[in-house]
Amino acid sequence: MKFIYFLTKKYLLSIFTDKTLRLPALISIISIFVSVFSLLIVMFVMKGFELKVQNKILENFPHIILSNKPKNNLDNVENIISYSNSLQGYGAYIDGDKFELIKLKAQANINTDSDIDDKNIYYGNVSKDFLLLNNLVKNDYFEIYIPSPNTLKKIKKIKIKIRDEIDNSESIPTIYFSYSQAKNIIFSKEFIEIKLYDPFKSKETINSILDQNNHLKGQIVDWQTININLFNIMKLERLSLGIFLSFLILIASTTIYSNTTSMIFQRKSEIATLLILGAKKNYILAVFVLVSFALSFIGYFFGSILATILTNLLARQEIIEILDINLTFYGIEGFPIIFSYSYFIIISLFTFFMISIASFLPTSFYLNKNIDELIMRDIK
Amino acid sequence: MISLKNVTKKYNNYDLISYNDLIINKGDFISIVGPSGSGKSTLIDLIAKLNTCSSGIIKIFDKSINTYDDKRSIQLFRKVIGIMSSTSSLFSMLNISDNILLPLIIHNEDICNSNFEHIVEKLNIKNLLDKSSGDLSSGERQRVLLARAMVLKPKILIADEPTANLDLDNTKKLVNFLRYLNDELKTTIIVATHDDIVSKSSKRIYELEK
Numbered sequence: 001m002k003f004i005y006f007l008t009k010k011y012l013l014s015i016f017t018d019k020t021l022r023l024p025a026l027i028s029i030i031s032i033f034v035s036v037f038s039l040l041i042v043m044f045v046m047k048g049f050e051l052k053v054q055n056k057i058l059e060n061f062p063h064i065i066l067s068n069k070p071k072n073n074l075d076n077v078e079n080i081i082s083y084s085n086s087l088q089g090y091g092a093y094i095d096g097d098k099f100e101l102i103k104l105k106a107q108a109n110i111n112t113d114s115d116i117d118d119k120n121i122y123y124g125n126v127s128k129d130f131l132l133l134n135n136l137v138k139n140d141y142f143e144i145y146i147p148s149p150n151t152l153k154k155i156k157k158i159k160i161k162i163r164d165e166i167d168n169s170e171s172i173p174t175i176y177f178s179y180s181q182a183k184n185i186i187f188s189k190e191f192i193e194i195k196l197y198d199p200f201k202s203k204e205t206i207n208s209i210l211d212q213n214n215h216l217k218g219q220i221v222d223w224q225t226i227n228i229n230l231f232n233i234m235k236l237e238r239l240s241l242g243i244f245l246s247f248l249i250l251i252a253s254t255t256i257y258s259n260t261t262s263m264i265f266q267r268k269s270e271i272a273t274l275l276i277l278g279a280k281k282n283y284i285l286a287v288f289v290l291v292s293f294a295l296s297f298i299g300y301f302f303g304s305i306l307a308t309i310l311t312n313l314l315a316r317q318e319i320i321e322i323l324d325i326n327l328t329f330y331g332i333e334g335f336p337i338i339f340s341y342s343y344f345i346i347i348s349l350f351t352f353f354m355i356s357i358a359s360f361l362p363t364s365f366y367l368n369k370n371i372d373e374l375i376m377r378d379i380k
Numbered sequence: 381m382i383s384l385k386n387v388t389k390k391y392n393n394y395d396l397i398s399y400n401d402l403i404i405n406k407g408d409f410i411s412i413v414g415p416s417g418s419g420k421s422t423l424i425d426l427i428a429k430l431n432t433c434s435s436g437i438i439k440i441f442d443k444s445i446n447t448y449d450d451k452r453s454i455q456l457f458r459k460v461i462g463i464m465s466s467t468s469s470l471f472s473m474l475n476i477s478d479n480i481l482l483p484l485i486i487h488n489e490d491i492c493n494s495n496f497e498h499i500v501e502k503l504n505i506k507n508l509l510d511k512s513s514g515d516l517s518s519g520e521r522q523r524v525l526l527a528r529a530m531v532l533k534p535k536i537l538i539a540d541e542p543t544a545n546l547d548l549d550n551t552k553k554l555v556n557f558l559r560y561l562n563d564e565l566k567t568t569i570i571v572a573t574h575d576d577i578v579s580k581s582s583k584r585i586y587e588l589e590k
Binding site for chain 1: 428430451454455457458459463465468469471472473474478482483485486487488528
């Protein structure tokens with residue numbers, strides 16, 4: 001083992017002083033560095049984006065929706081924080097040529113009725129973005145058009161007083177009404193929104209609700225099912241990018257392969273001398289595999305360290321503001337990047353696997369097979 | 381110690397070298413001489429197990445050379461036979477000291493059990509120890525190769541043209557050292573050479589014809 005350690009160290013150090021070996025070695029190191037760095041950063045961004053979108057959904061949307069009333073009280077169902085009746089419909093804001101679709105929501109836990117002094121005016125909490133775009137402020141009035149199935153025109157205009165402004169997580173402007181007022185303007189079916197302590201146990205909670213309310217079968221849905229297509233698309237996107245970027249590591253491995261091959265050919269006479277001096281074939285093989293692996297490891301090491309540092313920097317700083325990137329469409333704040341241990345381990349293992357193969361194959365192929373030819377003038 | 385019986389070596393299926401039977405005893409100093417192409421280096425390679433004979437038997441320590449085939453015995457073989465072959469080279473990334481000590485590292489031996497200090501002094505290469513192999517002259521290089529072959533105190537030294545490219549002064553120094561190894565350390569020496577100074581210094585001459 002002393003021999004392996006001694007020669008590996010000496011060969012490794014000599015590579016950086018040998019003019020012919022230095023450049024190919026640097027190319028191997030840089031190629032592994034770039035591929036590991038890129039793969040880690042891209043996967044961390046994908047993971048960060050998915051997590052931020054998921055958190056936003058969990059923060060602003062119900063975790064379970066019931067489209068019918070339960071027979072039994074939901075208070076004794078585990079994992080439920082709160083539940084409330086809700087209505088949802090759509091209206092339109094028209095100002096000259098301007099037409100804007102507006103979501104109308106009502107929740108029983110929103111109480112804006114206390115200061116209502118005119119039954120023909122509806123009081124609502126309105127999205128901040130909508131107010132800014134239309135130069136409206138708190139206590140201003142504006143009009144919207146809503147569907148009216150009971151009237152001849154099937155459409156009617158209502159007046160809204162802005163009671164408060166709210167940060168909107170939805171992609172379109174939203175107005176929240178008190179439940180009692182909303183019943184007069186939203187004609188959709190009433191549903192129940194449930195918030196959970198642990199949204200990731202929504203399936204178990206659904207089962208608990210169904211145990212007590214068998215009639216709700218097919219009328220209960222959780223946030224995971226509602227957003228399954230979105231999460232599947234994000235997973236597919238992540239997977240395809242991961243596979244595509246893995247090819248970078250594959251290409252980098254070919255540079256290690258060729259670098260190892262050229263190193264062995266250049267050291268042929270030294271290998272022959274080692275054999276004449278009595279070195280074991282396996283030990284010589286181990287030396288060249290380790291030298292090649294160590295070179296690649298340098299690239300991996302710096303690639304992973306830099307990716308980790310950059311991930312932490314991007315996650316901490318308000319880089320979105322500095323770079324003026326518009327992510328309002330997704331409703332997320334800050335740069336969507338997060339350090340993921342699982343991705344780090346998977347990418348590290350994959351890189352180690354590839355560089356091990358790239359180091360072992362040429363060494364094994366040229367030394368294990370042809371090593372006797374190096375010292376024997378001819379073989380029977 | 382070493383014996384050759386009916387040994388032949390066939391090249392390209394028609395060039396045949398036949399060797400007369402030969403017995404080398406412990407403490408011998410034998411020079412293999414002959415014109416170029418007579419098979420001097422081939423014989424050295426056959427004895428050093430760097431080549432295989434086409435027919436006949438070569439015995440070393442009363443055992444056929446073919447029995448030194450498994451990993452352990454081949455390693456032991458290389459340990460007890462010091463080889464200064466034409467294929468030997470010095471390692472450019474090691475200094476001269478590490479080059480000489482390399483067999484100790486390979487065989488996991490302690491420097492205390494070696495000839496290092498003694499050989500370095502005898503070959504007058506102490507001043508070269510920190511140098512790189514690229515900084516050596518031909519004479520210095522041959523002396524370093526000889527030091528490396530002898531560092532493990534081998535029982536047999538096999539050298540192929542040890543004085544090639546050396547001037548008269550360096551040749552004499554190297555020959556004196558070979559004589560010292562043979563006389564004082566009782567090392568059995570087999571040398572392939574075309575140099576009269578070397579052959580005249582040996583105890584026996586084995587002559588080959590083309």
